Amino acid sequence: MVREVLSGDGQAGVGLVDAMSPTEIEQEALDHVWIHMQPWHELAENDGLHVFERGEGSTLWDTRGREYLDGIAGLWVVNAGHGRREIAEVMAEQAGKLAYASASSFTTPPAARLAHTLAELTPGDLNRVFFCSGGSEAVETAVKIAKQVQAMRGFPRRYKVIARRGSYHGMTMGAMSLTASRNETYFGPFMYGVSHVPHPNRYRSDFGVEGEQADIMAARYVEQEIENQGPETVACVIGEPVSSAAGVHVPSPTYWRMLREICDRHGVLLICDEVINGFGRTGKMFATEHFGIVPDIMTIAKGLSSGYAPIAAAIVRDSVFDSFKQQGMVAMGHLLTFGGHPVAAAAAQRNLQIFADENLVRQSAEKGEYLKARLEELRSHPSVGDVRGVGLLCAIELVRSKTNKTKWGKDSIFAKRVEALLMERGFITRTWEVMHFAPPLVVTRDEIDRMVAIADEALTIAEREHEAEFEA
Numbered sequence: 035m036v037r038e039v040l041s042g043d044g045q046a047g048v049g050l051v052d053a054m055s056p057t058e059i060e061q062e063a064l065d066h067v068w069i070h071m072q073p074w075h076e077l078a079e080n081d082g083l084h085v086f087e088r089g090e091g092s093t094l095w096d097t098r099g100r101e102y103l104d105g106i107a108g109l110w111v112v113n114a115g116h117g118r119r120e121i122a123e124v125m126a127e128q129a130g131k132l133a134y135a136s137a138s139s140f141t142t143p144p145a146a147r148l149a150h151t152l153a154e155l156t157p158g159d160l161n162r163v164f165f166c167s168g169g170s171e172a173v174e175t176a177v178k179i180a181k182q183v184q185a186m187r188g189f190p191r192r193y194k195v196i197a198r199r200g201s202y203h204g205m206t207m208g209a210m211s212l213t214a215s216r217n218e219t220y221f222g223p224f225m226y227g228v229s230h231v232p233h234p235n236r237y238r239s240d241f242g243v244e245g246e247q248a249d250i251m252a253a254r255y256v257e258q259e260i261e262n263q264g265p266e267t268v269a270c271v272i273g274e275p276v277s278s279a280a281g282v283h284v285p286s287p288t289y290w291r292m293l294r295e296i297c298d299r300h301g302v303l304l305i306c307d308e309v310i311n312g313f314g315r316t317g318k319m320f321a322t323e324h325f326g327i328v329p330d331i332m333t334i335a336k337g338l339s340s341g342y343a344p345i346a347a348a349i350v351r352d353s354v355f356d357s358f359k360q361q362g363m364v365a366m367g368h369l370l371t372f373g374g375h376p377v378a379a380a381a382a383q384r385n386l387q388i389f390a391d392e393n394l395v396r397q398s399a400e401k402g403e404y405l406k407a408r409l410e411e412l413r414s415h416p417s418v419g420d421v422r423g424v425g426l427l428c429a430i431e432l433v434r435s436k437t438n439k440t441k442w443g444k445d446s447i448f449a450k451r452v453e454a455l456l457m458e459r460g461f462i463t464r465t466w467e468v469m470h471f472a473p474p475l476v477v478t479r480d481e482i483d484r485m486v487a488i489a490d491e492a493l494t495i496a497e498r499e500h501e502a503e504f505e506a
C-alpha cells in the first residue's frame with residue numbers, strides 16, 4: 035500500500051485515499067495513527083473510531099456517512115464554521131505563489147497584512163506580533179518575552195510565573211508547567227518558579243464568599259502570592275480571561291481590573307491567554323474587552339484561522355517592544371521555523387475578512403444569549419448544578435448533589451456515559467466536570483435547539499442509569 039501511495043504520477047496518494055473504503059482507512063488509522071485521548075480498547079474493539087472527512091457550517095460527516103453536530107467547533111477552533119471554500123482558495127493561491135520564507139530574518143506580504151490587521155483588532159497598544167504555529171508555542175513565546183523583558187529592564191531575578199489552578203495553557207514542557215493538570219509523575223520536574231493560585235469561581239468559591247466578593251478574594255490572592263514569592267522575583271501572571279479548562283467561570287470586570295492594577299504596582303507583566311477566548315468566542319472579538327483591560331502580552335491561536343491552517347501569535351504592547359528596541363536589536367532567544375507561514379497567514383486574513391463581512395462577533399453574542407437561555411431549561415435535571423458562560427462559550431456543571439454541589443470526581447463515569455450518549459445521538463462535545471457548548475459562531479438556532487434536546491435526552495438516560503449514585 036505504501037509503495038502504491040508513493041509511486042505513480044504524483045496524484046496517486048490523493049486518488050488512492052478517495053478510492054479506499056471506510057474500513058480500509060479505519061484500519062490504517064488503527065494501525066498507525068496515535069489517537070491518545072480515548073481508551074484504546076474503545077477505539078480498536080468497540081467501534082469507537084471516527085474518521086471525519088467533510089464539514090459544512092456546524093455539521094461534520096465521517097467516512098461512513100454518519101452526521102454530527104459539532105458542539106465544540108473542533109476544539110474551540112472552527113469559529114467561522116466548516117467548509118469555507120473562500121479560505122481554501124486563498125490558501126491554494128498563496129501556496130502557488132510562495133509557500134515559505136523564514137520569519138526570523140524576513141517576512142511575507144500575508145504575514146505583514148495579518149500583523150497589521152491584528153494590531154488594529156486587538157485592544158489598546160497591542161501592536162507587535164510574534165507569529166507561531168499553535169497555542170502552546172504562543173504561550174511559550176509569551177513567557178519567554180516576559181522573562182527577557184524583565185531581564186533587559188534590569189531585573190534578571192524576575193523569572194517566576196504565577197498561573198491559576200484549573201487552567202490549561204498547552205502541553206509543550208514550558209506551557210505544560212503552567213497547566214494546572216500537568217502530570218508530575220510522567221513529566222516532572224517542570225519549569226522552575228511556577229506557582230498556581232485560586233481561580234475565580236462563584237459557584238464553589240475557595241473563600242466561602244459569594245458573587246463578586248469571590249472574584250475580589252481571588253484577585254487579592256494573586257497579590258498575596260506576588261508578595262509571598264517576593265515581587266522582585268516575579269516576571270509575570272498568566273490567565274485566560276474566561277477559562278474553559280477551569281470550568282467556564284466568568285469573572286466580573288473587577289477581578290481583571292484588580293489584576294491589571296496589582297501587576298502594574300509590582301512591576302509584573304500580565305499575560306492574557308486568548309487562545310480559546312479570542313476571535314468572537316465570548317461575544318467580543320477578545321474576551322479582555324469584557325473587562326476593559328489591556329494585557330502586556332496576549333496569546334492567540336485556534337480561531338485566528340478558524341482551524342484552516344495552524345497559526346498562532348504572542349502580541350505585545352508598545353512598552354514591551356520598546357524595551358527590545360532600546361537594546362539596539364530586537365532579537366529574542368527564540369526561533370520557530372513555521373511562525374508566520376504565508377499560507378497560514380493568508381488563511382487567517384481571509385478568515386478575519388469573513389468575521390467582518392458576516393459580523394460573526396455579534397452573531398456569537400446574540401446566539402450565545404439564546405444558547406444560555408435554552409441551557410437554563412436543563413437546570414431541572416438532578417445532575418445540572420450550574421449553567422454558565424458568555425457568548426458561545428457556555429457550559430453546564432454536572433454534580434451528584436445540587437444541594438451540596440458534590441462533584442462526580444476525576445475521570446467521572448457519569449460524564450463519560452453522558453459524552454457517549456451524546457455521540458451516539460450525533461452531538462460532539464467535551465464533557466468532564468462540565469459539559470461544554472461552544473459550536474462554530476455560524477451555528478443556527480435550530481442547531482442549538484437540537485444540541486439542547488440531545489443533551490436533555492442524554493442526561494435523562496445517564497441519570498436513570500446512575501440513580502443510586504446521586505446524593506440526597
Ligand SMILES: Cc1ncc(COP(=O)(O)O)c(C=O)c1O
Nearest residue numbers: 168169170202203204307309310
Ligand atoms: C487557553 C489555551 N492556551 C493554550 C492552548 C494550547 O494550544 P495548542 O493545543 O494549539 O498548543 C490551549 C489549547 O487548548 C488553550 O485552551
